[in-house]
Amino acid sequence: xxxxxxxxxxxxxxxxxxxxxxxxxxxxxxxxxxxxxxxxxxxxxxxxxxxxxxxxxxxxxxxxxxxxxxxxxxxxxxxxxxxxxxxxxxxxxxxxxxxxxxxxxxxxxxxxxxxxxxxxxxxxxxxxxxxxxxxxxxxxxxxxxxxxxxxxxxxxxxxxxxxxxxxxxxxxxxxxxxxxxxxxxxxxxxxxxxxxxxxxxxxxxxxxxxxxxxxxxxxxxxxxxxxxxxxxxxxxxxxxxxxxxxxxxxxxxxxxxxxxxxxxx
Amino acid sequence: xxxxxxxxxxxxxxxxxxxxxxxxxxxxxxxxxxxxxxxxxxxxxxxxxxxxxxxxxxxxxxxxxxxxxxxxxxxxxxxxxxxxxxxxxxxxxxxxxxxxxxxxxxxxxxxxxxxxxxxxxxxxxxxxxxxxxxxxxxxxxxxxxxxxxxxxxxxxxxxxxxxxxxxxxxxxxxxxxxxxxxxxxxxxxxxxxxxxxxxxxxxxxxxxxxxxxxxxxxxxxxxxxxxxxxxxxxxxxxxxxxxxxxxxxxx
Numbered sequence: 001x002x003x004x005x006x007x008x009x010x011x012x013x014x015x016x017x018x019x020x021x022x023x024x025x026x027x028x029x030x031x032x033x034x035x036x037x038x039x040x041x042x043x044x045x046x047x048x049x050x051x052x053x054x055x056x057x058x059x060x061x062x063x064x065x066x067x068x069x070x071x072x073x074x075x076x077x078x079x080x081x082x083x084x085x086x087x088x089x090x091x092x093x094x095x096x097x098x099x100x101x102x103x104x105x106x107x108x109x110x111x112x113x114x115x116x117x118x119x120x121x122x123x124x125x126x127x128x129x130x131x132x133x134x135x136x137x138x139x140x141x142x143x144x145x146x147x148x149x150x151x152x153x154x155x156x157x158x159x160x161x162x163x164x165x166x167x168x169x170x171x172x173x174x175x176x177x178x179x180x181x182x183x184x185x186x187x188x189x190x191x192x193x194x195x196x197x198x199x200x201x202x203x204x205x206x207x208x209x210x211x212x213x214x215x216x217x218x219x220x221x222x223x224x225x226x227x228x229x230x231x232x233x234x235x236x237x238x239x240x241x242x243x244x245x246x247x248x249x250x251x252x253x254x255x256x257x258x259x260x261x262x263x264x265x
Numbered sequence: 266x267x268x269x270x271x272x273x274x275x276x277x278x279x280x281x282x283x284x285x286x287x288x289x290x291x292x293x294x295x296x297x298x299x300x301x302x303x304x305x306x307x308x309x310x311x312x313x314x315x316x317x318x319x320x321x322x323x324x325x326x327x328x329x330x331x332x333x334x335x336x337x338x339x340x341x342x343x344x345x346x347x348x349x350x351x352x353x354x355x356x357x358x359x360x361x362x363x364x365x366x367x368x369x370x371x372x373x374x375x376x377x378x379x380x381x382x383x384x385x386x387x388x389x390x391x392x393x394x395x396x397x398x399x400x401x402x403x404x405x406x407x408x409x410x411x412x413x414x415x416x417x418x419x420x421x422x423x424x425x426x427x428x429x430x431x432x433x434x435x436x437x438x439x440x441x442x443x444x445x446x447x448x449x450x451x452x453x454x455x456x457x458x459x460x461x462x463x464x465x466x467x468x469x470x471x472x473x474x475x476x477x478x479x480x481x482x483x484x485x486x487x488x489x490x491x492x493x494x495x496x497x498x499x500x501x502x503x504x505x506x507x508x509x510x511x512x513x514x515x516x
Contacts, residue, residue, distance in 0.1 A: 027490030028479050031468045034340050036349055037359060141357050151338045151425045155359065197433050236468045254337070254463035257428055 034254075037155035038140040041065075041249040043083045044130055056130040061249045062154045063138055069171045069211040070245070076177045077101050081244050099127070101176055153251045159207060169211065183209045191264075194232065197261040293503055294496060299408040300324075300393035303498040304386050317384035323498050324393065324407050327420060332494070334424045337461040339363050341465055343493045363424070405503045420459070430457045438479045440496065443479050447511030469493060 002133035032148065035042075041061030049056045064073070077098060080086045091113055093100035099239055102108045125132055140154075147166060150157035155248045161167045172179060186205035193200050208217070223229045229241075236243040236253060247253045296302060311318045322354030326335065335341045339360055342348045355362035355373050361381070364370040371377050393407075400417065403410040422430060432450075434454035441448055466484065469490060471477045477490075485492040485502065496504055506512045 029469055029477075029484055030493065031343055031464075033342055033347055036340075036354070054300065144357070149358075149425075152340075197435070199431070232473075234467070234471075234473050237472070254461075256462045257431070263432070 018195045036064075037144070039155070040153045040155075040252075043248075045083055046130070047084055047087055048089065049128060055125060055128040055132050057127045059127070060136075060140075062140060062143070062156070065158065065169065065211075065249070066143070066167050067169060069169045070249075071211060071213045071216050072169075072171055072173065072177065075213060075215050076173065078246070082239075092206075096175070099175065103127075107173070150251065152255050153249075158250075162210070171211075180213075182215065193260060199257070200262040201259045203259075204261055284515060291482070293486070293501070296405065296501060296503065298388075298390075299397070299406070300389045301386055302406045302501075303327075304389075305497070306386060307345060307350070309346045309350065311382060315380040317379070319381045320383040320386055321381070322389065324396070324409075327411065327498075328396065328418050329420055330424070331420045331422045332498075333458045333461045333464065334421060337464055344488070403500060403504075406498075406500045411500075412458070415458065422458075431462065433457055433462075439480075441509070447509050449508040450510055451508075452468050 003209075043059045043061065044056050045059055046056035073083060078086070079098065085121070088098045090111075092098050093103065096104060100111065104110050105112075109126065125134055126137070144154070144156055148157040148160040148164060149155060150160075158167070160167065171177070183205075186209055188205060189203040191201040191203055218224050221241060231241045233253075236246070237240055239248070242259075243253065251258060297304070301322075305321050305323070306318050307321055310316075336343060340348065341350075341360065350360045352373075354360050355365070358366060362373055365373045365381075367374075371380065383460055397407070399407055401410040401413040402408060422428065434452070434457075436453065437451040439449040447481035466472050470480075480490055484490060486496070488496055491508075492502070500507060
């Protein structure tokens with residue numbers, strides 16, 4: 001009987017030590033590293049690339065948003081809001097869909113055989129560049145030099161950059177967009193924080209509709225009936241609701257006081 | 266030998282293992298002298314590029330700026346060498362370069378290299394004691410009560426914007442995992458003076474009450490949770506009663 005107790009005791013001890021060491025090897029209780037300004041909003045797209053022995057695509061949002069509105073790609077052209085959910089194929093691009101809407105040799109450089117890395121014409125690996133040492137044509141630091149500064153994300157105040165006419169993002173491409181009237185003076189929304197003493201939020205429709213229209217957020221992410229969509233900060237941190245853009249491409253949720261602006265009285 | 270029961274041996278072995286493990290876990294790291302507490306050597310690329318590593322002294326910086334300015338606004342991580350600082354970044358006004366530009370602080374140029382790229386931690390006793398003289402005492406770390414010293418030092422809360430600390434003073438009572446250990450008290454009010462919400466939430470601590478997993482002393486001692494700051498820069502864990510106020514020293 002005592003032998004049996006001994007065995008049980010040993011098993012328990014071994015399991016306890018194992019549980020201890022596994023817990024130690026996990027990542028918790030530490031900050032996740034913040035992406036650098038030049039890497040913020042850079043998305044790796046790898047639907048089928050590496051499976052087909054092609055480098056994955058490194059998509060820099062900063063370069064594209066300097067020239068086009070969010071809405072143009074995410075509504076009119078049809079890109080999803082999460083990397084790899086769109087299912088883009090080379091065939092699509094060559095037929096003028098997705099990236100191929102612009103990367104056709106007319107609006108932007110086109111999809112062309114040959115690799116820069118092998119001395120060929122600029123083409124495939126200008127986008128399919130993950131893991132390759134490709135010197136990008138557009139240097140982030142040079143671009144940022146003349147832009148109004150912001151402390152988070154790309155370190156650029158994109159709203160001010162447009163107000164100052166340093167950028168003029170295109171909202172319409174004739175082949176894919178249809179012209180519609182702009183929303184004029186939409187209302188601000190007051191959102192009440194759940195946590196006591198946490199400042200409330202004033203959501204500016206004005207600032208959001210400039211690049212997003214109505215359709216990027218409504219009705220899928222946020223319903224249109226007032227107060228019907230409820231959400232928590234935790235869900236936003238997990239990439240839902242505001243977190244669909246904020247923390248991925250637009251300024252991160254780190255910047256609490258940029259949204260929680262209204263002191264509670 | 267017949268009286269040597271295996272169960273007793275097992276119990277003895279188990280208790281020895283546990284006490285050895287715990288002794289290891291609850292060993293508080295040895296504290297450097299007060300003038301070097303919080304001094305870190307940053308060497309991500311320096312030595313590899315034949316440049317001396319950077320010696321960064323927290324006390325000099327926190328005397329003027331809140332933790333938040335560097336660790337929130339400028340994007341420095343809490344862990345040494347985890348931030349991918351490059352010379353190019355600094356020269357473009359990021360990281361150290363946000364202040365070390367010749368305006369806010371001495372510039373990043375040839376003749377000043379060694380002011381930061383000093384190579385080794387050296388004693389700063391003279392300058393430190395001169396600085397510390399007029400400030401309130403604390404038992405550990407820099408032996409300065411930085412919270413009380415705030416009134417005198419007035420470290421800058423925000424660098425980029427005109428912001429003020431959030432008026433958020435909720436105190437949390439954290440029940441200890443161990444029997445007989447009184448709860449820790451966490452004052453949000455003291456922390457928001459120097460930090461931003463995002464410094465701790467949601468990565469280090471979850472925001473939903475009581476959902477932070479593995480929040481235990483042994484992990485804090487590994488530099489997780491409170492240990493991200495309270496091992497190396499903020500007052501060290503040796504000051505048990507400062508967090509567990511109901512704990513008493515043996516008379």
